[in-house]
Amino acid sequence: xxxxxxxxxxxxxxxxxxxxxxxxxxxxxxxxxxxxxxxxxxxxxxxxxxxxxxxxxxxxxxxxxxxxxxxxxxxxxxxxxxxxxxxxxxxxxxxxxxxxxxxxxxxxxxxxxxxxxxxxxxxxxxxxxxxxxxxxxxxxxxxxxxxxxxxxxxxxxxxxxxxxxxxxxxxxxxxxxxxxxxxxxxxxxxxxxxxxxxxxxxxxxxxxxxxxxxxxxxxxxxxxxxxxxxxxxxxxxxxxxxxxxxxxxxxxxxxxxxxxxxxxxxxxxxxxxxxxxxxxxxxxxxxxxxxxxxxxxxxxxxxxxxxxxxxxxxxxxxxxxxxxxxxxxxxxxxxxxxxxxxxxxxxxxxxxxxxxxxxxxxxxxxxxxxxxxxxxxxxxxxxxxxxxxxxxxxxxx
Numbered sequence: 001x002x003x004x005x006x007x008x009x010x011x012x013x014x015x016x017x018x019x020x021x022x023x024x025x026x027x028x029x030x031x032x033x034x035x036x037x038x039x040x041x042x043x044x045x046x047x048x049x050x051x052x053x054x055x056x057x058x059x060x061x062x063x064x065x066x067x068x069x070x071x072x073x074x075x076x077x078x079x080x081x082x083x084x085x086x087x088x089x090x091x092x093x094x095x096x097x098x099x100x101x102x103x104x105x106x107x108x109x110x111x112x113x114x115x116x117x118x119x120x121x122x123x124x125x126x127x128x129x130x131x132x133x134x135x136x137x138x139x140x141x142x143x144x145x146x147x148x149x150x151x152x153x154x155x156x157x158x159x160x161x162x163x164x165x166x167x168x169x170x171x172x173x174x175x176x177x178x179x180x181x182x183x184x185x186x187x188x189x190x191x192x193x194x195x196x197x198x199x200x201x202x203x204x205x206x207x208x209x210x211x212x213x214x215x216x217x218x219x220x221x222x223x224x225x226x227x228x229x230x231x232x233x234x235x236x237x238x239x240x241x242x243x244x245x246x247x248x249x250x251x252x253x254x255x256x257x258x259x260x261x262x263x264x265x266x267x268x269x270x271x272x273x274x275x276x277x278x279x280x281x282x283x284x285x286x287x288x289x290x291x292x293x294x295x296x297x298x299x300x301x302x303x304x305x306x307x308x309x310x311x312x313x314x315x316x317x318x319x320x321x322x323x324x325x326x327x328x329x330x331x332x333x334x335x336x337x338x339x340x341x342x343x344x345x346x347x348x349x350x351x352x353x354x355x356x357x358x359x360x361x362x363x364x365x366x367x368x369x370x371x372x373x374x375x376x377x378x379x380x381x382x383x384x385x386x387x388x389x390x391x392x393x394x395x396x397x
Contacts, residue, residue: 017258017270017271017309017310017311017312018271018309018310019271019273019274019275019307019308019309019310020307020308020309020310021275021305021306021307021308022060022065022291022306022307022308023065023066023067023306024304024305024306025044025058025067025293025294025304025306026058026067026069027054027056027058027069027304028049028054028056028302028304029049029050029294029301029302029303029304030047030048030049030050030054030294030302030304031047031048031080031279031280031281031294031295031296031302031303032047032048032080032081032280033045033046033047033054033080033082033282033294034046034047034082034083034084034093034282035084035282035283035284035291035293036084036085036086036091036135036284037062037086037284037285037286038086038087038089038090038091038112039089039112040061040062040063040286041059041060041061041062042059042060042062042284042286042291043057043058043059043060043070043084043086043091043110043284044057044058044060044282044284044293044294045057045058045070045072045073045093046073046078046079046080046082046093046096047080047282047294048080048302049302050302052078052099053078053079053080053097053098053099054078054080055072055073055074055075055077055078055079056069056072056073057069057070057071057072057073057110058070060284060291060293060306062284062286062287062289062291065308070110070115071110071115071116071117073093073108073117074108074117077098077104077106077108078098078099079095079096079097079098079104079129080096080097080129081095081096081097081129081130081145081179082094082095082096082104082129083095083096083131083132083133083140083142083145084133085133085134085135085140085159085161086135087135087137087138087140087161087162088138088161089111089112089113090109090110090111090112090161091109091110091112092107092108092109092110092120092140092159092161093107093108093110094106094107094108094123094131094133094140094142094159095107095123095127095128095129095131095142095145096129097129097130103127103128103129103146103147103148104127104129105122105123105124105125105126105127105128106119106122106123107119107120107121107122107123107159108120120164121159121164121165121166122166123142123157123159123166124157124166124168125155125157125168126147126148126153126155127147127148128142128145128146128147128153128155129145129146130144130145130146130178130179131143131144131145131153131178132144132145132177132179132180132181132182132191132194133182134182134183134184134189135184136184136187136189136212138160138161138162139158139159139160139161140158140159140161141156141157141158141159141169141182141189141210142155142156142157142159143155143156143172143177143180143182143191144156144172144176144177144178144180144194145177145178146178151176151197152175152176152177152178152195152196152197152201153176153177153178154171154172154173154174154175154176154177154197155168155171155172156168156169156170156171156172157169169215170215170216172191172217173216173217174204174206174208174217174219175196175197176195176196176197177191177194177195177196177204178194178195178201178231179193179194179195179231179232180192180193180194180195180204180231181193181194181233181234181235181244181247182235183235183236183237183242183285184237185237185240185241185242185262186237186240188209188210188211189209189210189212190207190208190209190210190220190235190237190242190261191207191208191209191210191217192205192206192207192208192223192233192235192242192244192261193205193223193229193230193231193233193247194229194231195231202229202250203228203229203230203231203249203250204229205222205223205225205228205229205230206219206220206221206222206223206229207219207220207221207222207223207261207267208220209263220263221261221266221267223259223267224266224267224391225391228249228250228251229249229250230247230248230249230255231247231248231279232246232247232248232279232280233245233246233247233248233255233279234246234247234281234282234283234292235283236283236284236285236290237285238285238286238287238288238289238290238311239288239311239312240262241260241261241262241311242260242261242262243258243259243260243270243285243290243309243311244258244259244260244261245257245258245259245273245283245290245292245309246273246277246278246279246281246292246295247279248279248280251356253277253298254277254278254279254297254298255277255278255279256272256273256275256276256277256278257269257270257272257273258270258271258272258273258309260311270309270311271309273292273307273309275305275307276297276298276299276303277297277298278295278296278297278298278303279295279296280294280295280296281293281294281295281303282294282295288310288311288312289308289309289310289311290308290309290311291306291307291308291309292306292307292309293305293306293307294306323339323340323341323382323384323390324337324338324339324340324345324382324384324390324392325337325338325340326338326380326382326392326394329392329394329395330394330395330396330397331370331394331395331396331397332370332371332396332397333369333370333371334367334368334369334370334371335367335368335369335370335380335394336366336367337364337366337367337368337382338366339384341384344384345363345364345366345382345383345384346362346363346383346384347360347361347362347363347364347382347383348360348361348364348368348380348381348382348383349380349381349383350368350378350379350380350381350394351378351379351380351381352376352378352379358373358378370394370396373396374396375396375397376395376396377393377394377395377396378393378394378395378396379391379392379393379394380392380394
């Protein structure tokens with residue numbers, strides 16, 4: 001039986017969104033540290049520099065884009081894969097993976113005014129590393145991660161930063177998640193990507209939201225790219241949208257792409273960072289700006305670059321309806337592409353379902369020959385002369 005497949009992702013103009021490289025992190029290049037924002041500044045710390053695990057800690061003033069080296073976490077608290085929350089005049093750091101494989105259940109509090117660290121209530125139960133974290137009011141949340149035995153966790157914990165108490169919530173109902181990305185948009189927490197516990201682990205591509213009033217999770221949408229799911233991505237909220245950046249997929253591919261998400265428009269592709277692909281960096285957001293520092297490249301080189309993405313309020317994010325129609329679909333030979341507005345086809349990119357690129361063509365005149373393809377599913381990205389694009393699922397019969 002044959003099926004007709006519809007539009008998979010929405011589209012966007014990209015010209016008003018710009019990446020700017022800032023001054024490098026003043027310490028060692030690293031990956032798998034933590035990031036948090038409080039009182040107009042971003043705080044980044046810990047991680048692995050490739051030779052040893054760090055306990056160093058830094059502040060990026062987001063009004064001047066200048067760095068300050070702060071008091072490091074206490075001796076013997078070096079860690080990577082830690083999670084962070086922010087509230088009042090404090091930064092909280094929970095869990096993580098230390099030297100010689102030690103997994104932490106402790107929680108540290110950094111007093112911004114005093115510049116000092118202190119231990120507060122440890123997380124009950126199993127120590128955890130690589131958990132996703134988000135802050136909702138005066139409460140911080142940990143989702144998933146891995147235990148000491150490297151088994152993935154589906155646990156969700158709430159930390160009350162005023163009462164200094166931990167409370168276990170209902171488990172994440174869709175399975176374990178390690179190195180997923182989480183953030184809060186308009187008081188609603190969201191989580192995307194991550195590694196589950198099926199067999200050797202599957203890279204997930206779903207977006208979920210959490211409803212704290214009922215302690216429930218809702219699946220929203222799948223990431224629309226023809227690639228597998230991802231881990232080691234960053235996600236932050238700004239200007240009524242989530243910004244998702246970079247990461248690493250099942251096929252071993254690193255990314256420097258940027259995506260936006262909201263529940264009305266779904267996933268919309270933004271401008272890629274004009275630098276090498278990377279995963280495992282630290283991120284933050286304030287106002288209309290997204291910040292990303294450090295990480296590790298596809299060549300396994302740790303980085304200390306810092307980048308800022310400016311996402312202006314009011315940018316045109318969606319065209320109504322489809323930009324292009326394709327037919328026949330399924331197709332056995334020639335596929336026709338027709339634009340639905342005045343903007344001409346600028347380029348097309350055909351990929352296998354695995355994400356492997358087959359070809360890129362420019363200035364296409366409305367038809368392409370697919371007779372050479374083996375039967376199966378493919379993805380066709382079509383970009384118009386204004387820079388907007390969308391992806392079509394194509395069935396070759």
